[in-house]
Amino acid sequence: MTDTYTDLLACEDLLLFASAAVASTGQREFHTASGEQGPSLDFLHDYVHGTLPDLYGLMLALHVNDHNAARIVHTLLSRPAPGADPALRPRENGLIRLRLARMPPQRVYRLFRRLAAERVNNRRTRAAMRDWIARRPLELDALKYRAGLRAAARHARVPLPGEVARFLFSRPADRRRAPYTAPLLESHRRAHYAARELYGLPLTVAEGFAAHHRVPRRAFLEGIAGRTTAAERLRLDRTARCHGLEAPLSDLGTAPLLRLCAYVVGLAVSERRERRAELEAALERAARRTAGPLAGTWPRTAAVLDDSYSSTGSRERRNRPLALALACHHLLRVLAPGGTSHWVSGHRDALTVRPQGPTRLAEPILDALDTGPARVVVVSDGYDDTPPLLSDALLLWRRRVDPERSVALVHLAPVLDAGVLAPHRLSPAVPTLGLHDPAVLPSLVELARFGEGRLGLADLRAHLLATADTVLDGERAGEAA
Amino acid sequence: MSGPRGIVLEGVATGTAQQWGGVRLVPLLRSAPVPGLRLHPMAAEDLRDNPGIARGYEDAGVCCYVPHAYVLTWDGDPSPGAAYGTRLVAPGRSSAPRRMHLSPGGARGADRGRSRFLPMRLAVEGLLSLFSGGPETAWAEWSRDLVRRGVPSPGADTRPGREIGGLAEALRVFEIHRDQCGAAVYVADVLASVHLYPHPDDYRALHTSMLLDLFGEALYTYGLLRYAVPPLYTPLREERVRSLADLRREVAHSRERTRRGHDSLMLASLTGGLYRSGHGEGFGGRPQEGAGGGHRTRFRTGWLAPEPTRGEDLHVGEVVEDTDGRTAYLKTLRLSSSQVRQARLLAALNGAGWRLEGAALDLGVSVSALTERLDRAGLGHLLAPGLLEAHRAERRRAARRR
Numbered sequence: 108m109t110d111t112y113t114d115l116l117a118c119e120d121l122l123l124f125a126s127a128a129v130a131s132t133g134q135r136e137f138h139t140a141s142g143e144q145g146p147s148l149d150f151l152h153d154y155v156h157g158t159l160p161d162l163y164g165l166m167l168a169l170h171v172n173d174h175n176a177a178r179i180v181h182t183l184l185s186r187p188a189p190g191a192d193p194a195l196r197p198r199e200n201g202l203i204r205l206r207l208a209r210m211p212p213q214r215v216y217r218l219f220r221r222l223a224a225e226r227v228n229n230r231r232t233r234a235a236m237r238d239w240i241a242r243r244p245l246e247l248d249a250l251k252y253r254a255g256l257r258a259a260a261r262h263a264r265v266p267l268p269g270e271v272a273r274f275l276f277s278r279p280a281d282r283r284r285a286p287y288t289a290p291l292l293e294s295h296r297r298a299h300y301a302a303r304e305l306y307g308l309p310l311t312v313a314e315g316f317a318a319h320h321r322v323p324r325r326a327f328l329e330g331i332a333g334r335t336t337a338a339e340r341l342r343l344d345r346t347a348r349c350h351g352l353e354a355p356l357s358d359l360g361t362a363p364l365l366r367l368c369a370y371v372v373g374l375a376v377s378e379r380r381e382r383r384a385e386l387e388a389a390l391e392r393a394a395r396r397t398a399g400p401l402a403g404t405w406p407r408t409a410a411v412l413d414d415s416y417s418s419t420g421s422r423e424r425r426n427r428p429l430a431l432a433l434a435c436h437h438l439l440r441v442l443a444p445g446g447t448s449h450w451v452s453g454h455r456d457a458l459t460v461r462p463q464g465p466t467r468l469a470e471p472i473l474d475a476l477d478t479g480p481a482r483v484v485v486v487s488d489g490y491d492d493t494p495p496l497l498s499d500a501l502l503l504w505r506r507r508v509d510p511e512r513s514v515a516l517v518h519l520a521p522v523l524d525a526g527v528l529a530p531h532r533l534s535p536a537v538p539t540l541g542l543h544d545p546a547v548l549p550s551l552v553e554l555a556r557f558g559e560g561r562l563g564l565a566d567l568r569a570h571l572l573a574t575a576d577t578v579l580d581g582e583r584a585g586e587a588a
Numbered sequence: 589m590s591g592p593r594g595i596v597l598e599g600v601a602t603g604t605a606q607q608w609g610g611v612r613l614v615p616l617l618r619s620a621p622v623p624g625l626r627l628h629p630m631a632a633e634d635l636r637d638n639p640g641i642a643r644g645y646e647d648a649g650v651c652c653y654v655p656h657a658y659v660l661t662w663d664g665d666p667s668p669g670a671a672y673g674t675r676l677v678a679p680g681r682s683s684a685p686r687r688m689h690l691s692p693g694g695a696r697g698a699d700r701g702r703s704r705f706l707p708m709r710l711a712v713e714g715l716l717s718l719f720s721g722g723p724e725t726a727w728a729e730w731s732r733d734l735v736r737r738g739v740p741s742p743g744a745d746t747r748p749g750r751e752i753g754g755l756a757e758a759l760r761v762f763e764i765h766r767d768q769c770g771a772a773v774y775v776a777d778v779l780a781s782v783h784l785y786p787h788p789d790d791y792r793a794l795h796t797s798m799l800l801d802l803f804g805e806a807l808y809t810y811g812l813l814r815y816a817v818p819p820l821y822t823p824l825r826e827e828r829v830r831s832l833a834d835l836r837r838e839v840a841h842s843r844e845r846t847r848r849g850h851d852s853l854m855l856a857s858l859t860g861g862l863y864r865s866g867h868g869e870g871f872g873g874r875p876q877e878g879a880g881g882g883h884r885t886r887f888r889t890g891w892l893a894p895e896p897t898r899g900e901d902l903h904v905g906e907v908v909e910d911t912d913g914r915t916a917y918l919k920t921l922r923l924s925s926s927q928v929r930q931a932r933l934l935a936a937l938n939g940a941g942w943r944l945e946g947a948a949l950d951l952g953v954s955v956s957a958l959t960e961r962l963d964r965a966g967l968g969h970l971l972a973p974g975l976l977e978a979h980r981a982e983r984r985r986a987a988r989r990r
Binding site for chain 1: 606
């Protein structure tokens with residue numbers, strides 16, 4: 108190995124950052140307040156940007172979550188490095204464009220508004236905003252993300268089509284005087300005066316008009332159903348059922364796995380039992396879609412899933428850790444058919460799982476190892492009742508029972524421990540990775556190789572560059588097609 | 589008063605401790621709830637988020653309790669009243685138990701719907717005064733107030749749980765077991781309080797009520813220490829592990845050893861001691877009204893007052909036990925060290941029939957030394973003002989001579 112000690116440290120720092128950037132959302136967690144996470148994350152971003160500026164941008168190619176991706180873009184745009192290697196800039200620009208395109212628009216507009224408020228107005232920032240705006244359906248954005256689009260267009264001096272510009276920048280009276288040719292904007296203009304026009308608008312905009320015109324909730328939901336997004340349908344499903352709409356709003360068929368799991372965990376246990384067939388089929392379908400070509404490729408895998416009380420998360424992330432555990436259960440069943448799942452509470456039926464009871468991880472992990480798997484995946488926030496017992500048991504298992512490493516054990520934590528800037532570890536014998544979305548589970552296992560100390564900074568740099576190029580090439584091929 | 593004896597925690601097992609900062613909470617588990625005793629439905633409805641879910645009330649003969657200092661508005665009462673001492677009532681009974689009415693604003697948040705406890709200062713004073721009577725003969729040494737009204741409550745150097753550093757957070761993150769009926773609370777590894785209820789749902793309902801309980805000022809000080817208690821753990825024996833089965837056996841062994849260690853070392857300050865117990869009104873096989881006439885009580889309430897001769901860890905509390913003496917309900921409070929001193933002096937005085945000379949003889953000190961100790965322990969107001977003044981003047985003269 109040609110790496111110096113400094114390189115090894117840098118490698119470790121970068122993995123720490125990657126792990127935090129995958130798991131942490133800056134929100135309140137069960138054990139830590141949101142205020143505690145902010146400074147830790149700020150420090151990590153500043154530190155990595157300061158010490159490894161070339162690799163910092165490449166992190167956008169990994170499955171960093173949206174919250175941290177937005178921060179990385181913000182740092183890259185607001186703190187330009189004039190001395191940086193010009194050859195690296197196109198790749199970084201490509202990654203920024205790609206990542207923004209994949210982010211939900213409200214997050215992007217929030218980032219743009221922040222940049223505008225901080226008066227970051229360099230050429231790169233303006234180009235990023237121009238590129239983004241050029242790809243958007245502008246009438247829709249003018250309605251849904253009015254303040255964001257307005258701030259971005261004004262800040263980056265992007266010329267907008269005449270009607271959109273009139274809608275965004277003129278006084279209310281001027282805005283409503285003449286009709287628009289764009290149907291969305293015209294519906295919005297008319298919805299001020301006629302309730303029947305609001306059904307042509309997106310849900311979030313129509314809500315305000317419905318309140319204004321005092322449209323009954325049931326009639327509103329019935330009328331607007333065609334204009335909702337998949338996430339909105341899932342969110343409104345319960346309300347629609349309460350109001351006795353016959354046809355359920357959502358067919359559960361298209362929702363992403365994690366969102367579906369959050370929906371299932373939010374239902375009462377009795378309702379989950381009643382709709383068992385429907386829900387289980389939908390979960391299975393979503394897991395298959397997430398796994399894609401990897402389905403059935405994993406060796407025999409046992410999952411240890413945490414359903415203790417701490418998996419309720421916090422008010423901001425209600426039941427998130429539990430939903431994630433449920434998602435991992437279904438995903439692992441698809442990746443490795445014939446595996447087993449062991450809930451910490453001893454619960455058997457995954458569909459009716461509830462966040463309740465203490466965390467005693469040692470016994471379920473031993474149960475999982477007993478089934479003779481090739482891989483064991485532990486999904487838990489890592490706060491065991493007796494941490495030293497668990498840690499020692501895993502160390503002894505690695506040292507005395509399985510020294511040849513015939514079983515790979517990995518711990519995935521949905522929660523970042525703000526104090527140590529990393530997820531809570533189970534034991535030095537087990538690699539711990541942050542997890543935010545089950546869809547990135549396979550790529551996380553890739554990254555875990557670098558944590559064991561066998562591969563150094565040079566390999567990591569090569570891996571990151573290769574990942575970035577693959578991602579960009581994929582994007583270019585997609586555009587060409 | 590019956591003779592001193594220990595607390596019987598039969599049928600109760602301790603679980604794995606959970607620690608957060610300086611607070612350690614040890615769950616007390618019952619394999620089955622105590623049959624026939626539940627939190628009073630009115631209190632339960634008051635606490636529970638969803639009153640529709642009521643388990644364990646189906647049994648017609650079920651007897652109900654209202655915890656000490658719990659504030660409820662009873663039928664026929666114009667304003668809320670606090671249960672004075674834990675009360676046993678039949679649920680069908682319409683009349684209210686012995687209670688104490690509050691001055692307006694006395695029960696903070698009494699109309700806010702959730703847990704409604706008295707300002708606990710009143711509650712703990714009531715509890716402490718229950719185990720020390722006053723002199724029966726009007727000896728000249730004592731103040732008139734003492735002779736007329738008995739021992740006033742020992743000073744109020746106690747703090748509510750919500751002021752103890754980290755307790756609120758520790759209770760929030762605590763993961764309640766499914767069959768958990770109680771908890772032992774340690775602050776900086778000093779046993780602060782033990783709560784035990786007959787049914788898991790009762791514990792769930794009253795889990796956060798600990799924040800309204802009172803703790804001695806020493807525990808408040810310990811809470812200020814930024815001391816994180818280490819987890820209780822018996823190390824695994826590496827040489828015995830060769831296979832997965834060995835490892836499993838070792839883990840179970842470690843858990844069992846840790847549990848036994850906790851019970852014998854840490855909980856012993858409560859269970860190892862001897863207590864005098866006075867019995868409350870519901871005592872002993874009296875026919876209850878309601879619930880089918882001749883139904884006999886199977887439970888009785890009692891106070892726990894420590895034998896003040898032994899060490900520093902003294903607990904006072906309340907207990908509800910069945911006819912076999914098994915504990916169904918228990919709530920204890922650790923006395924602070926100044927309260928321990930007071931309790932010891934009061935017990936000595938009580939033992940000597942409130943004769944100052946007799947008590948001094950029992951303690952092996954002179955009368956003036958005993959007077960000094962009473963004064964220093966904050967019990968000077970019990971003495972006749974003339975005697976106290978004379979004693980203080982004597983002390984000043986002695987100091988000047990030196």
